[in-house]
Every structure is written in structure tokens, then in C-alpha cells.
Amino acid sequence: MKAVLIKSLGLIHDSDILEFADDFARPSRKKGQLLVRVLTCATSAGDMHVMSGRVSFAISPPSFPYIPGHTICGIVEEADAEAEFKPGDRVIGHMGMKPWGALAEYAVVEATNCVLAPDSLSDEVASACGDSAATALKAVELAGVKAGSRVLVLGGSGGVGSVCVQLARVAGATFVASTSTQVKMLTEELKVDRAINYNEEDWWSIGEFQEQPFDCIVDCVGGGDHFGKAQESKVL
Ligand SMILES: NC(=O)c1ccc[n+]([C@@H]2O[C@H](COP(=O)([O-])OP(=O)(O)OC[C@H]3O[C@@H](n4cnc5c(N)ncnc54)[C@H](OP(=O)(O)O)[C@@H]3O)[C@@H](O)[C@H]2O)c1
Structure with a gap:
């Protein structure tokens, strides 16, 4: 599959750390997970923090190269038979506390980290809602x-x-x-x-x-x- 890869820690503006692959192995899912064909992927400050090594005291990429990105809008390709989602559903998914693996053609996401994407949202807006907008909603409610x-x-x-x-x-x-x-x-x-x-x-x-x-x-x-x-x- 096609994927964006990060080869080493660094800043996003530094083109040396980025690579585009078109033959990266498609991930396979386990029970409880969805295989999703990614339509859009939203990146945020969190991706940059991980990429730069700034938060390595708490969280580091699993290995290099790794696929960045942690919020998607996509179409379910595979799911458990009893899952809440079925192939063909358009979902918003969040990679959870391992904020990587989404900026590619396919991503594996925990079904519990997904919701159906409302028809009123474009693919772009839907993926942005999975992280930054959800954080904002909680912040404004708590405030x-x-x-x-x-x-x-x-x-x-x-x-x-x-x-x-x-x-x-x-x-x-x-x-x-x-x-x-x-x-x-x-x-x-x-x-x-x-x-x-x-x-x-x-x-x-x-x-x-x-x-x-x-x-x-x-x-x-x-x-x-x-x-x-x-x-x-x-x-x-
Ligand atoms: N995105 C998420 O879902 C998420 C989730 C949990 C926590 N957070 C945390 O929330 C914070 C904001 O995240 P974000 O995704 O919204 O980041 P972002 O898109 O990079 O936005 C950062 C904001 O901070 C402003 N800023 C930058 N440097 C500043 C400075 N020296 N003094 C005052 N303002 C400054 C920027 O203004 P300019 O326009 O001038 O650059 C921009 O408005 C980050 O600390 C992030 O780790 C984000």
C-alpha cells in the first residue's frame, strides 16, 4: 500500500525525515479491530511532538521507519462478524495512545475508537473531528x-x-x-x-x-x- 514514512526523529519541515512508499505492507487486524481504507487523515501538534522526539520521555515511535498520523475518516474493509461496524461503513477513527499508523492507504483501528461518520461531514472535516475538535469540545464543556x-x-x-x-x-x-x-x-x-x-x-x-x-x-x-x-x- 501507499504510505508516508518517517525515517528518523526531526522536524516536519526537514524533508530528510520524510519518505513516500508505494509498496509498504498492508497491516492486518486482530479481533476487536477494524481494517479501514483511509480517505483522509488529520495530523496535529501531537504528531509533530512525537516526530520531533520532544515527548520521548512519555511516548516514542515503535521503530523507524514508521507511519505517522492518528485520526482518520475511512471506509471499513474488514470487521468482526459481531462488530458494531460492517464493511462499507464510513467511520471516524482514532489510533489511541499510539498516535501513528494512519497516514497510509489502510489503517488498523480499535473498533472502540471509532464512530460512524455523520453524512453531514466531509471526509476532511470528519477526520479533523476525531482529535482536535473532540479535544476542543471537552475543553469548552469543562470551562x-x-x-x-x-x-x-x-x-x-x-x-x-x-x-x-x-x-x-x-x-x-x-x-x-x-x-x-x-x-x-x-x-x-x-x-x-x-x-x-x-x-x-x-x-x-x-x-x-x-x-x-x-x-x-x-x-x-x-x-x-x-x-x-x-x-x-x-x-x-
Ligand atoms: N490537537 C489535539 O487534538 C490535541 C489533543 C490534546 C492536547 N493537545 C495539545 O494542545 C495544544 C494545542 O494543540 P493544537 O493541535 O491546537 O496545536 P497547533 O495547531 O500547533 O496550535 C498552536 C497554537 O498556539 C499558538 N502559539 C504557538 N506558539 C505560541 C507562543 N509562543 N505564545 C502564544 N501562542 C503560541 C499558535 O499561534 P500562531 O498562529 O501564532 O502559530 C497556535 O494558535 C498542544 O500543546 C497540544 O499538544 C492537542
């Missing part, structure tokens, strides 16, 4: 965004953040601000009320936010003491 909320989404241009911005609106948030260098995209496409370029302004020191604090801040960047900064500056 308690509701009608009238003032919400700040850190990293609103990213896979998770861009969905958080949209879901905050759906939940009825009346003011949505977000940070990213992609200010035009935030204002014109995601229609945020206030876009902050983090290279030019510190969101926690903006007077307007201190006067009218946020009800919730959804952190889709990570790595900084964002909660501490928000509390100290009283923007939350």
Missing part, C-alpha cells in the same frame, strides 16, 4: 462556557483553538477574544471580537480585560504559567 460568557482562547488559530472559538460562540458567548500571530484569520474567518498578536501585546496586561475580566480562559498553547498570569493581573 463552562455559556450564554453571555466572556471567553479568551489562547492559540485560537490552532487545531484545538480554532474549534474552541467556534464552540464558544455556539454556547452563546457574547465576547470572544483570542491570541495568535494570525490576527487576520482570527478576525476575518473566525470573527473574534478581539485578536491579540502575542508577539506585540501581553493579553494579561490589557486594561480593557482587567476592567471587564473573562469568565473563562481556554489555554490551547500550554507551557506557560497562563493561569498564574491571569489571576495575578485579574483578567479572570
Whole structure:
């Protein structure tokens, strides 16, 4: 089968680590798993973290070369007779805590990590929903965004953040601000009320936010003491 292969740890921009194969062995499934013909595969920050070796203290590729990618939309080719899914079903599948094996013509996925893809979703959107959008949904639910909320989404241009911005609106948030260098995209496409370029302004020191604090801040960047900064500056 055709597959994208990663030959060694490195950055995605480094073409030396990538290879395209058209004769990679098709994976075979075990009981409880589905063999899926991949239509689309979504990649995210997690793929890049594994690929770069940045998270090797917790998770490393099984061997080299390996097939990256961990969320797909595809057609079930093989399933257990008693499985919830049957050949021909279009499913969204997630490779689970082993985030690789999906960026190929076929992938083996645990049936418990799959759902039927709704007809209303394109193949592209469906595969993106399996990871980034699902993470965003949980984040917005846990943050308690509701009608009238003032919400700040850190990293609103990213896979998770861009969905958080949209879901905050759906939940009825009346003011949505977000940070990213992609200010035009935030204002014109995601229609945020206030876009902050983090290279030019510190969101926690903006007077307007201190006067009218946020009800919730959804952190889709990570790595900084964002909660501490928000509390100290009283923007939350
Ligand atoms: N994707 C998932 O399903 C998933 C699941 C669980 C956890 N996570 C974690 O959630 C975080 C976001 O994931 P993602 O997939 O949305 O990543 P992503 O698509 O790479 O988005 C990252 C966002 O962070 C912003 N950013 C980058 N550097 C920054 C900086 N120095 N200061 C402030 N903002 C900065 C980026 O803004 P620019 O537009 O300026 O680049 C972008 O909006 C990651 O830590 C990831 O590991 C993701």
C-alpha cells in the first residue's frame, strides 16, 4: 500500500525525515479491530511532538521507519462478524495512545475508537473531528462556557483553538477574544471580537480585560504559567 514514512526523529519541515512508499505492507487486524481504507487523515501538534522526539520521555515511535498520523475518516474493509461496524461503513477513527499508523492507504483501528461518520461531514472535516475538535469540545464543556460568557482562547488559530472559538460562540458567548500571530484569520474567518498578536501585546496586561475580566480562559498553547498570569493581573 501507499504510505508516508518517517525515517528518523526531526522536524516536519526537514524533508530528510520524510519518505513516500508505494509498496509498504498492508497491516492486518486482530479481533476487536477494524481494517479501514483511509480517505483522509488529520495530523496535529501531537504528531509533530512525537516526530520531533520532544515527548520521548512519555511516548516514542515503535521503530523507524514508521507511519505517522492518528485520526482518520475511512471506509471499513474488514470487521468482526459481531462488530458494531460492517464493511462499507464510513467511520471516524482514532489510533489511541499510539498516535501513528494512519497516514497510509489502510489503517488498523480499535473498533472502540471509532464512530460512524455523520453524512453531514466531509471526509476532511470528519477526520479533523476525531482529535482536535473532540479535544476542543471537552475543553469548552469543562470551562463552562455559556450564554453571555466572556471567553479568551489562547492559540485560537490552532487545531484545538480554532474549534474552541467556534464552540464558544455556539454556547452563546457574547465576547470572544483570542491570541495568535494570525490576527487576520482570527478576525476575518473566525470573527473574534478581539485578536491579540502575542508577539506585540501581553493579553494579561490589557486594561480593557482587567476592567471587564473573562469568565473563562481556554489555554490551547500550554507551557506557560497562563493561569498564574491571569489571576495575578485579574483578567479572570
Ligand atoms: N490537537 C489535539 O487534538 C490535541 C489533543 C490534546 C492536547 N493537545 C495539545 O494542545 C495544544 C494545542 O494543540 P493544537 O493541535 O491546537 O496545536 P497547533 O495547531 O500547533 O496550535 C498552536 C497554537 O498556539 C499558538 N502559539 C504557538 N506558539 C505560541 C507562543 N509562543 N505564545 C502564544 N501562542 C503560541 C499558535 O499561534 P500562531 O498562529 O501564532 O502559530 C497556535 O494558535 C498542544 O500543546 C497540544 O499538544 C492537542
